[in-house]
Amino acid sequence: MNILVCVSHVPDTTTRINVAADGTAMDPAGVKFILNPYDEFAVEEALKLRDKMKGEVTAISVGADSAKEAIRQALAMGADKGVLIKAEKKDSFQVASMLAEAIKPLAADLILLGKQSIDFDGMEIAPMLSELLNLPCATVAVGLTIDGTKATVEKEVEGGKETIELTMPCIVAAQKGLNDPRYPSLPNIMKAKQKPIQELAGNPPAARTEIMLMTKPDKKRANKILKADGNPAAIAQELARLLHEEAKVI
């Protein structure tokens, strides 16, 4: 089985976000970048399937040279090779288009992604690829089984789960719960350094959106802190009153 995994390189979850001087982007100074956490589930699923059915796993990313680190992480987990599409990206449409261009000639049986990248939290790339590549797709997958030419995905939705049947080849975007991603072992981290990463020059189409302004939310909150101090019942009463009379939420 020929499996592709799309990986993105994103700021660590605990990063403090500062807005850059131009007011439309994050200031990358001092920010640690990691392999997008949801992409770890995608890589793990790819490795499990490869080990069961034979074949090859390719990690592919669109971005600057630094995105190679995300690819290396996937290689250290066990992927066989990497592809970096070098380009500056302005929106998800550009990323999806460049991925689709690069993926078309690769005759993949399965394309795995994370359900969202934790920078812009878009959840856009997988459904966009589905349309651009004319392949069926299921997102927010917490279960995946493959049986010949058919894949079955459990998708998490509000209030429950959907079961989706897809014909192969197909696209699946992973949610937490799909599997437990492995930690790369030291020997595998060393081995990953020898694995090939092919570089392609990206050729982005015109972007379809433009970031006008990035800000930090400025919602002012009342921040009234009450201390129970030995009289929990009175404080509970007071909180209920505030919610009723001041916040008017009950």
Add this chain to the structure above:
Amino acid sequence: MNILVYLEERNGQIRKPSLEAITAANALGGTVSAAIVAADPNALTEQAKKLNVSQIFTASDARLANYSSRATARAIAEIGKQAGANVVLIGATGRGKDLAPRVAIRLEAGYVPDVIAFTPPSFQGGVGDDFVATHPVYAGKAQMNVRVTTGTKVFSTRPNLWKAASEVPAQEPSVQSGSIHFEDSDFAEKTIALTLSQGKLDVAEADIIVSGGRGMRGPEHWTMIENLATAFGAATGASRAVVDAGWRPHSEQVGQTGKTVSPTLYVAVGISGAVQHLAGMSSSKTIVAINKDENAPIFSLVDYGIVGDAFEILPPLTEAVAKLRH
């Protein structure tokens, strides 16, 4: 401006996030139409006639009895073209977030996900229909104002931020049943089952949420969380720590790797307020925390906080809330 809103169905009803999108559309101004895509669109069409829209477009095909995101996206895009829509709005539900990017590709339109606000052009000396859409990024730690540069624009709107449309139209909307030619490949993916956890209000849809964290010490104490939730008419949520410990199901998890919620009221009990938890709930309208540690990070984000032992506060709070609501 012509705005098309997709109406999503569940259990024979138009879903609330779709009704909220109708309100968002009417606030943007212009002519608002609705799209219904189903094997049998009649029941939903009757409900839609009571909404403040000028036209209802329906598309049907027997194969839609098994929901398919691709087929539905094709139908919405075709209807959008027929209706001359320059804006398509879709509620950002599990299905909506999968549909909207597809519709955008089909209409060669730019797309902004999970919009929390629109700023009309009049507020920025803008030209034409170029309003900007705001959407949270970096797990809510920042937000972006984005302009769509294509003629046709697609947005998904975050649930719970607009009121559900209830305004009745001056004139009953006209109904247009279009004929859409579906391809077999549209049904190469199909939903064969939807399993809902019975009777429980989901955190992603609830107007009030009471969440418990590790401070609750064990699953055996969850009746206290549930009782407070019942008093509020709320859903119950959980931090990742308690989900990982197996005390609560993952479907209740709020945060970066769980659900993003924006209820009117969010009550966090025994939750420290790690950034990954805040990522899922910081856009809630009113936030309350109960924690025995006055330095817990959650207190920096709350409207109201009680520093105290949850086991002592919850019973009298449940009683006081129940009294106020009855």
